Amino acid sequence: MSTTDVVAPATTDELVAALARATPMTRLLAGGTDLVNDIRRPGRQTDLLIDLSHMPALSYVRHDGDMLRVGAMTTFTELQADPLVHEHAFCLERAASQVGSAQIRNVATIGGNVANASPCADGATALVALSAEVTTLDGSGHRATRPLRDVLLGSGRTALTDGEAIVEFAFAALGNEHRSAFAKIGWRTAVSVARLSMALVVRFDPVAEVLSEVRVGLGAVGETAFRDAVLEGLLEGRPADEESARILAEGCADAVRRSIPGRYSLPYKERAAVGLAYDAWNALRICPPCEPAWG
Amino acid sequence: MTEDLRYVGKSYPVHDVAQKVTGELVYGSDLNFPGMLHAKLLLSPIAHGMVRSVDSSRAEALPGVIRVFSHLNSPADTYCRARIYPGQECAIDETLFSEHVRFVGDRVAAVVATSQAIAEAAVALIEVDYEELPALLTTEQALERADVPIHADGNLLYEHHIESGERVDTSGGVLVSSTTGTPRVHHAALEPHVCVAQGHSTGGLTVWTTSQGVYGVRTVIAELLGLEYHRLRVIKVPMGGSFGGKTEFILEPVTAFLAHETRRAVKLLFDREECIRATMVRPATETTIRTACAADGRLLDFEAATTLDSGGYAASTPDYADHMCEKVTRLYRLPHYDHRCQVVYTNTPVAGAARGWGAPEMITAVEIHLDKVARRLRLDPVDLRLKNLIQPFDIDPVTDMSLGDARVVECLERGAVAFDWTARRARARGKGRYRRGVGVACGAHKNGMFGHFPEASNMALKMNEDGTFELSASLHEVGCGVVTTMKIIVAEVLGVHPDLIAAGEADTSTTPFDYGTFGSRMTYVAGACAEVTAKKLKSAILAAAADVLQAPVEELVAREGVVYVAGAEARSVAFRDIARFGDMKHLPAIRAAVTYYATSNPGSYSVQFAEVEVDCATGLTAVTDFLAVGDVGRAINRGMVKAQFQGAVQMGIGYALYEHVDVDEAGRSGVDGFKNYHMVNAPDMPDIDVLLVEHEGDHGPFGAKSVGEIAMVPTAAAVVNAVNNALGTELSDLPLIPDRIIAALAASAGGGA
């Protein structure tokens, strides 16, 4: 049993000072819902825990010009209840509401969700579809901003270096003509990690009556949440009708086939993908609810 | 019932509810003693092999480690974890620590240390070298590979064959065959397994257990450690649920050994992963049924073959198999019944006792099969069952005993009306993404173990100086309110409020011999014992009152704690005054001790109705409505009887839809916690209605019969039948996880996307 030190920075300066001490054995502690069990696994060694839970400055949702800015320490409970998120990032609100249980959402943070880099991370899937950027801070006080998709490298793998903390996510706030949705298939209705998830963002021009700026984030298929350009292209310029729903569903099943060829769960997931796509589509509420045509 | 019941049939909370809601109650896992040591087990990481060497030197060198044990320095004697009395016939094949490891989770070594953290760290330092043997993970594999014996006598552990009646002419009948698989499941009592034992310097031993039977614990430990029974005290402590998972003695023998060797108090507390891997599971079974039916639906012939996966050790599985062969004829009238059951060792988690003791497994297979028969015959499933169900006081041809006042037909008839079965069954299932269906299933269970051995219970009851009462009985509260039940029964007989009666839990040093709280024996057998004991005590009170009131006993009546002379009510004396009369002249004699032998074992019945909605895209099934009807004889504690059904349905839905402990090619289960062992949580539970049928025609107290086990017997089948109704499928491999539903839909024509 090695000894672990804990620091609990309360200001940005203190955080930078703490990050400067980081070694490969240092861990950032946000809500702890992933981390606490992880550091207790046999063989895990931690020299320093940097406890972010006393950094109120990292917990916020802010409108900034066209952008929505979300502090890394914002919890899912906060995201779920935030009027700005409701208005400008509905898919994130829906994703937040489906993370774990009330107890988990009360402490689990969006920063921890992304940094943990689980392929099933619901927050990450929504942020991917929102084309979020990630701002980090390191031990030299340097701030860097890069696209989320460059941070998520694979299951449990990120591009974050030792002593690099996520401080903020930023993305273009969705406007009046945008719609977004999140759908998830788990093992039960509540408290289940995703077996499949989708965040869907579209712009629906009420005059031209076509879809544009289509963004589809998929979770729990493959190594990490990702956007599927092929699938997005299929919907671009299409009307909001039942045929579009079908195309989305087919495309989604196809994306699943491309992502996990030969995987044991494929036969299930390729069919479930159809249901998932319809769930997401119907949640956009841009055309009357529809469902797949089963024989 | 002619008399009016004052306390029986009302609703009461469990006896220790106040301590439970305040967090004050000390459960087994909360126990702490001064100087107590902590144990941690090293569990086999491989499914099958021989331990070639154990090097514990690094573990022993760790400061705070007291001792390390393995097969090298512990008795090699074998025992059976399911033995409840000395000499009981059972398969004796387990040792404290294994040299031959037989499943992932088998006990290899133990560390005793001054703290849990040190014990855990030390276990990681033990180096074990294994020689791997082929892992036999299914019963087929195990039967095929006679060259790889899991135990010396081979992999076929036990066979049982039951036949009753005579073959009849089935020509012109409809033949149907089906195979149903039921999964290996985790009991998932919320409190993990725990045991604390104190080794005394005198060589004696005290064990605090969250077991369902302290006398069995004593039997197994005393015989294993060679202790005289009177120097070994086993005390039942509050426990967070069991469901059969704590019926057999898993942690007790090893904890007792560690405490005895160190002469210290030792606590062994499992975490959830250890509970899943290394305690016990409900056995996986596969049953093939072949029936022949007349065109009108009467069953003419019933043949079944069951294979039960015992896992790495026998535990109680042979007995389990016997019981699986005693379910069908408790439920249906069968001119001819033939059932072969085989129990097979495999290199998978040990199977054993689980709520229902074979009935959920067997009835699931029977009831899924009957729905298939109904489809072939185009009969309504309710009608088909009505044609075949047993009637009150039928003789069970297998056990040759009366089924008693068995009211399963009434359960089905009343349930069908309450559920609006006919209309709901006729309703369209839907063609779109979501399909609805309804299902019904009947279930039968027993009341204690009469017929298998001399089923009996012992109790002693005394009056205190202030007119309150104390019941001494070996009760094991598992959460279903057994203590309250006994208090209500005694209260009713004596005519005083249940709160004036104290009843403790089992302690081999102070409470009389009893097998324990399992086998659906508490209400029917122990409850009857309580009733007889209270009656005997009441006679003693009346005899004393006769002296006090100077009136003949025959003229006395007791009501609400007061004895009156009938017709001259002014002449009365309260219980307390009887106690105190004449310098306690009578009190020493106001006590009763009774040994009650059961003389019958009637059936308990339940019929359950489920409505489901299946999402054909995701394969997820929602149970949208549920009705459980129970033939319980008489509800002693009405609220708790209903609550038993509500809880059982939670477990049964999980059995049907979610829960299973699968193993991979290496024999290791991917299930290592509740994150991947899915139980039904609050949002997914339907609002369950419970309907009780009460006829009090049997020998239980005030006519009561067992509830806790029968309550979950037909649940899974009702759900599966509803899914099959919704989808037009014949799914029979439980649980119906989404992947299986999707695979079935993809396979069936027209179901594809």
Add this chain to the structure above:
Amino acid sequence: MELLLTVNGTVWEVSARPTARLIDVLRDQMGLSGTKEGCGEGECGACTVIVDGKAVNSCVMLAVQALGKEVLTVEGLAASGELDTLQQKFVEQGAVQCGFCTPGMLMSAKALLMANPLPSDQDIRTALAGNLCRCTGYKNIVAAVRAASGQETVAMEVPSEKEELLADLAVPGLAPAKLDEGGE
């Protein structure tokens, strides 16, 4: 390390390893064993406590995360000696069997009622989704929470039976009717 934690209104000074979980400190250092551990991974809710008004799983939270915050455990519910309404309703509605989930259920329900005094059944089930119960099937638990919020409930035909009986029992000569709730 030394930690100052406020639990049930009392400030405790305890020494614990920096990686000690909140549940370990509550149970082992403070002797508050009402908080239970059923899974140790955030799935069962038996360890639920309230931190700054919100329900959390004390098994996936380090003690240091509670520094400077108010922790409420089941022992704090009846601090005045009288059962909280919620506890009372759990008793009356038959919401308790083995009781191992009960402390966590109570704390999740308490946090819900603190934020939403009139929850719907759906709200209650959502709030309790992270609390597993293997005994009750949840029906009576949901009913108890509903009853505690002052809303009508239809679950069990239990309540007030006991008071009525106790009142009846004021028979002269009989043992005092002041009884220890819940027996031994």
